[in-house]
Amino acid sequence: MADLTIGKYQRLLNHFSRDWSIARKVCWASGTAIFTAILGTSVGLFVGNRYAIQTVAEIRAADIRQEELAHFADDWMVILNYPFESLYLLRYPSQFQDRQRQHLDKLAELRRELVEFSVTMKDKEDGIDAAQWQKLMNRLNESMRHYQRFASPLLQSLTLRPGYTTQEYEVAHQTLVNFLVSDAYRSFYLELNSIHQELLTTAEKVEEQENVGTDQLQEIRQIQALIVGGSLFVSLLLGIFLSLMAGKTITTPLLELTETVQKVTTENNLKLRASITQEDRTTADLSIAFNQLVEWADLYMSELHQAQSRLVHSEKMSSLGKMVAGIAHEINNPAGFVYSNLYHAKNYAQELQALVALYQEAYPNPPQHLQEAIQESDLEFIQGDLDRVFSSMEVGTGRIRDIVKSLRVFSRLDEAEFKTIDLHESIESALTILGYRLREQNERPEIQTIRDYGSVPPIDCFAGQLNQALMHLLTNAIDALDERDRSRSYQECLNQPSQIRIATALSDSEHLTITIADNGPGIPEAIQPKLFDPFFTTKPVGMGTGLGLSITYQIVVEHHRGQLICRSALNRGTEILVVLPIHRANS
Template identity: 45%
Template sequence: MSNNYLNNMNSSDEQELEFHKNTETILVIDDSPTNLEILHDVLGNAGYEVLVEMDGASGIEQVETNPPDLILLDVMMPKIDGFETCRRLQADPSTKDIPIIFITALTEAEEKVKGLNLGAVDYITKPFEQQEVIARISLHLKLRKLNLELDKQKQELEVRVKERTLELSQTLEQLKHTQLQLVQTEKISSLGQLVAGVAHEVNNPIGFISTNLHYANQYIEDLLILVGLFQKNCSNPGSEIEAQIENMDLGHIAKDLPKLMSSMKLGTDTIKGIMQSLRNFSRTDGDKKKLVDIHQGIEATLMILQHRLKAYSKRPAIQVIKDYSILPKIKCYPGQLNQVFMNLLANAIDVLEESMNDSICVNHEEYIPINPQIRIGTTIDKHHVTVTIADNGKGMPESVMNDIFQPFFTTKPEGKGTGLGLSISYQIITENHGGNLQCISSPGEGTEFIIKIPF
């Protein structure tokens, strides 16, 4: 077959291009011009667009530039035979899915098996029946269409699965947040009810005692004046009275009794202050934000945690250093904000206790001195109120820092932490108040939490 003939077979006018653009393309690779001419006519009459090449190298180049829907490939060709051509096409990811049908005079089973093992889908033996060629081509083109459609559906399914997985993940996260909100709401509600009940039970007797202490103190003062006048104007009260005065140490009682009454008054005032702190801490927020002094919330939280700040037999007191700026009243949910202060301060105390326990002893004898501190600061700028709560504990590595605000994440031993405190705090600050909660920490350098609330 001449090059002019091949060129004529590969060329077409605009009408032919329009006719063939939606038809399936068959590439025939064969070194026999006679076979090429027959197959071109047969396949063309069957409605296929036909491309032809006379050697394997040209065939591979044709496939790369103009991928066909199916390849008819002769085995016995010069330079690159059909087996090597097939191997190269199958090794290329961009061409490996194009079905290849060997068409050859080789009839040995070993040759057929070799071709099929290389990736061919079928084998046609020369001389061939034209109808058989058309039938086999039609079958494998249908199979290819089905495979392509299956791949398309598989990809669409994978996309839908990813989308659905993303939706489920988002729903799960939303459920976690909802769960945290429910836990937070129930916790504050329960605490508020408890405090209200305790305050009601305590305030009445404390009020009664505080009121009566005032009168008792006045009565005692009057009686002491009367005793003094009696001692001044009665020079000889009798031996029995003098013995009783000596036994009871009247002079000491006269000096100590006013101090005792003052201490009792201070004790009742302290109890009143604690109850007021509890009420401030657990106040009900309602649906709207309120203007409050956040310093009161911090002080109320410190009052509740006071027992944990005191020194123990194996632990010094935790010093609280305050650096408060003058702040206006801030519009917020005070009960929720107090819960954040409680979580952060309680965590700081836990960390300091752990730090002291971890460094309590060296060589079983020497003790490392430690000065546990919690620093609380407040500042204000044009847009935000900032509250910082920092400790000088052992700090955290970056691997822990990345997860501290995740729900249920905790580094505490089992039974000592739920992993909800910091997550709830983050949600309260960022979502409920539109602010920001940041943590800065590194091993050996302590930990600082920075709360920013817009106003």
């Protein structure tokens, strides 16, 4: 359940911060933790201080009131003890008069304090019962009025001047003693003492309330410390949680990307791609950049492999050209000997035939053994067949010379300079070399070649490369016809013979067109855009490399600034148009 909750919050956090940068995520996590700590501390201090200030104020007020009550009780005790003090001070008139004035001032002060207490203490919550306090105030007022009516006049009348007589002192002393021992003063004293004790009790209650306030203040401080400490702890947990979430959000895609990079490097597999997550913009951009880099590397490696394959192919063709040139040279020398001596041999044979004829005319009846030798050698047949033998030998040696010439033309594949050549001669050389494939086979008749040469001037080109391109195009046409004829009977091939039409014509004053068309099965439209891609082939494994048309395209389009156009439809054959500039194109 906890994992589900964490996963839920993580998905929510990922969705919320999907477009944020890494720096912003880290700052947000840190800022949130710091803000939580500051907010919790501020709330704790604010709440604690608010109640603490109020409690402290109440404690101070209670302390003041407690002091006031204690002072009032002490003053009341002074009033209560004044008559007894006066009894002692009668002997000292000046001190008695001073103490009497102080007593009158204290009475006035008590009356004011009594009025203030009646007002200020009425609505205070100091643990004092309001009714009880009001009752006490009433008793104080009543006792104050009673004291002023009963005791105060008497005490004020006891006035002794300096130099008083013993009789005056005895009278005043006896009057004061009678007053103190009277029942009225005794009850009054008891009442005043009771009020004093109640005042002390009230002061103790206020002090208790002050102690309660002090305890509350301590609790408030403890709660404040708990709130601040709790907020700091929560902010710490929140910071750890957000850091873990942010770290996981950042590191998970990076770890996946790192794993993909390691696989690419260790397995040397440029087809691998890093997954692009939508949860983090920065890592998504990094994954996209890495995928683009791998795609570029894959493309460059493919181009490198293509270049290597083309280089190998070019080296093979160069070696083949050198080998063919050597073979052609080796064949040409004895063939030349045979061809040049054949003329003389034919003349010698004709002269010998003339001599034999003259001998027969001169000796129509030769000896018997000569007649037997002539009959045995069948001289007449030899004389009649000798011309045919020499003619056949001339045809054979002429064909050898043509083949050698075609091989020598084909051997120019490695020539790297522009030359002016006869285009028809190059086409005929290619057809001569491929003649063995055009001839009749066991499973099919001869592939017919239809030449439709126009009047075209010699062209400037890389002769060897152009011969190579013509060989590739003619080979592909023959392969297509062979593949189609393998699925037909010999008679069907006779009824609808396979044909290759080769035509040349001027496109305009600056270009000529070579058309190589066959009546084969045609090329599906879906794969026509891929015909000139490197390594693309529809032939069975081992029958083609997929480089023929790619190299042809490179020769015609890139090296000669020409055009290579394919027109084909299923069951309607294929037509390849090679458009070349007559004169050397400017690079």
